[in-house]
Amino acid sequence: MDNLKLNPLQIPEILLLIAELLNKRDLLNCIRVSKAFHKTLISLIWKKITVGQVGEPGSKAIQKHNEYIEEITFDGYGFNDSFPEKYESLQRLQSITYKGWCSWPKPIHAINQIKAHSSIITSLCLNECIKFSCSSELWEALLECINLRHLEVYDKAIDVGADLFLQVCKRLDHLKLYEVSIQLPINFFSNEDSEYIFPNIRTLRISHVRITNPPHPYSKWYCLGMLVRNCRALRSLHIESWDEKDQSDYRAFLQHPWALNNLSDLWFRGMIIEDKDMAAILRRMTGLRQLGLPYAIFDQLSLQELLADKQEVMDNGQLVRKTRLLRLCETVETLVFHAVSGENSSIIQAILSNCPRLKTLEGSKTTVSEIVDGAEWVCAGLTHLDIYLEADIDQETEEGMAKARIAFKQLGKLTQLEYLSLTRCFLNPPSRTLDMRLRAGLDELANLKRLHTLSFLNVDQQRMQLEDTTWMPGMENKRHSHKASKAYH
Incomplete structure (x- = not known):
């Protein structure tokens, strides 16, 4: 690095940073640029391979590049009674995924494949493998995988051998x-405090999981709450359930005394969570990076906890309020919540003016007046904004256009924006958003050099002129990349 004459594009560290932004097709083109490109990037191309419906690499290619192969996916592959011979010598293999209706002559052959790689496998994914049953033999084989850290199971029944499965989870x-x-x-x-503690699980994804025959008086959600609580090191939790019959019982999960303090990522998909329950969750969290609540009501109580400088912690068996090192609004990067959350449009304005690290915001309605009268936005790094910006002004008057320009100017300061949607389809009849006209302030968006989508519904309410419609796609010539400037319906 002390050699100032060295070409930056010959430095592997710089090439790897570039490669992070490229897809596989681009990588395949890049390895033809130079020897330095080939030497650095070839490992990324061969790190993950897929075998099956789309074909598979030849034996010579595998032998030549086996030092790079770490992950292999079998997609709809028909096995014989052993692992394909050319993949047996993959000494760096760590991850195996079976998906798309892979088949074996006998189930035991699949178990034997896992056992053959028990010393090196760190990740296993069983996705749509109809002949791969979750038997006691499977969990016994996984207990022999001393380095297994990542497990994904799709569309299976874990009944026989469930105790062994829980041992694997440890x-x-x-x-x-x-x-x-x-x-x-x-x-x-009866023994939840010791035998079924999962001390290492940091990321938990639960989607449409059913608890078979939970003993009285426990419900499905109470059982899931116990399972989550026993993950003492949990940092990221995603739960998805679209069963309307379950909605009335979700409080059994939320109110169960499971540790929320260490969570930084929390997603509830399909669950209709009330504002007071959401506030109770935020009250327990120490740090927050992502909060995804597409069907939760994020209103004043939740906002209060997002801005609060104190949190709720357990101290000697008692819940007490203690000062946070950082408020949740100072750490959050992603906020997604219900499109019709509350009637108070100040929620969005409060978030934009108090969350400096925010990258993604999908939320409810705000108004031009709220923006004009509110504080400056502090989220300069925002890349994705999807809200309903209601024009509660008369945009035909001089005063109204002046206010509209202030709103456009606030949007124009978000120079990292890649996606901007100013309308949502939930309002009926729809409210009117900003007029996409140059005289109203559209030109204030000229500095959004990364923007690839500007979306607004209900175009029949627009008062756009020819010069406005030609200005937006014309911006493509003034920026490095700007597509779909008129993404409206």
Whole structure:
């Protein structure tokens, strides 16, 4: 690095930074640029390979590049009774994924493949493998995988051998269960403090998980709450359930005394959570990076906790309020909540003016007046903004246009924006948003050099002229990349 004559594009560290922004097709083109490009990028191309429906690499290619292969996906692959011979010598292989209806002559052959790689495998994904049953033999094989840290199971029933499955979970850092039913062992409910603690799980994804025959008086959500609570090191939790029959019982999950303090990422998909319940969750969180609540009501109580300088913690068995090192609004990067959250349009304005690290915001309505009368926005790094910006002004008057220009100017300061949507389809009849006219302030968006989508619905309410419609796509010639400037319906 002390050699000032060295070409930056010959420095591997710089090439790797560039490669992070490229897809596989681009990488394949880049390795033809120079020897330096080829030497640095070839490992990224061969790090992950897919075998099956789309074909598979030849034996010579595998032998030549086997030192790079770390992840292999079998997609709809028909196995014989052993692992394909050319993949047996992959000494750096860490991750195996079976998906798309892979098949074996006998189920035991699939178990034997796992056992053959038990010393090196760190990640296993069972996705749509109809012949891959979750038997006791499977979990016993995974217990032999001493380095297994990542497990994903799709569309399976975990009943026989559920106790062994829970023992496997003790080693995991990441667990994802999708369309899975679990028959929890009876002692799970009586010995929850020791035998079924999962000390290493930091990331948990639960999607449409069913608890089979939970013992009275426990409900499905109470059981899931116990499972989550036992993940003592949990940092990221995603839960998805679209079953309307379950909605009335979700409080059994939220009110169960499971540790929320360490969470930084929390997503509830399909769950209709009230504002007071959401506020209770935020009250327990120490740090917040992502909060995804597409069907939760994020209103004044939740906003209050987002801005609060104190949190709720357990101290000697008592809940007390203690001062935060940083407020949640000072750490959050992603906020997604219900499109019709509350009637108070000040929620969005308060978020934009108090969350300096915010990158993504999908929320409810704000108004031009709120922006004009409110504080400056502090989220200069925002890249994705999807809200309903209502023009509660008369945009035909001089005063109204002056206010509209102030709103456009605030948007124009978000120079990192890549996606901007100013309308949502939930309002009926729809409210009118800003007129996309140069005389109203549209030209204030000229500095959004990264913007690729500007979206606004209900175009029949617009008062755009020819010069306005030609200005937006014309900006493509003034920026490095600007597409879909008129993405409206």
